Amino acid sequence: MDYTGIARSNYFRVQDAQVFQDWANTLSGIQVVERDGRFALLADEGWPSSRPEWADDELDIIQELTPHIADGDVAILMAVGYEGMRYVDGTAVAINNQGEFRQVSLHDIYKVAEALAAPGTEITRASY
Numbered sequence: 748m749d750y751t752g753i754a755r756s757n758y759f760r761v762q763d764a765q766v767f768q769d770w771a772n773t774l775s776g777i778q779v780v781e782r783d784g785r786f787a788l789l790a791d792e793g794w795p796s797s798r799p800e801w802a803d804d805e806l807d808i809i810q811e812l813t814p815h816i817a818d819g820d821v822a823i824l825m826a827v828g829y830e831g832m833r834y835v836d837g838t839a840v841a842i843n844n845q846g847e848f849r850q851v852s853l854h855d856i857y858k859v860a861e862a863l864a865a866p867g868t869e870i871t872r873a874s875y
Contacts (some may be wrong), residue, residue, distance in 0.1 A: 753826070756823060759816060759823075765811045775798060794808050794826055801849070820843070820844070838852045
C-alpha cells in the first residue's frame, strides 16, 4: 500500500513576490496561491523532498523557504498523510525568516495521553 499525503501552508508575506514565485516553480507538485498580498503553498502529494532534475539531492523545504519569509511574519507548514488504515501521520512547523521554528506532531498526543491515564496503563498506538 502506498503512502498518501497532502500539505499546505498558511498565508504569509514574502520578501519579494517574484523571487518567491520563481523559487516555488522549481518545486515539483507545489502550487502557490495569493490572497491580499500574502502567499500560501499547496502540495497535493505532501512536501517534496527532492527536485525531479536533481533527484539525488535532498530538498529541505523549510531551509529554502526561510529567507523568503517577510520580516515579522511566520509561515506554518502542515502535512498529513496515511497508508491505508495502517497509520495516520501529521506534522506542523511554524518558522520565521531568522530560522527559528517550532514543530508539533500528531504523535505528541501519546505524551498527553500518558498524563491522563492511570499509573501503569498502557497507551496503545493508533496503528497496526
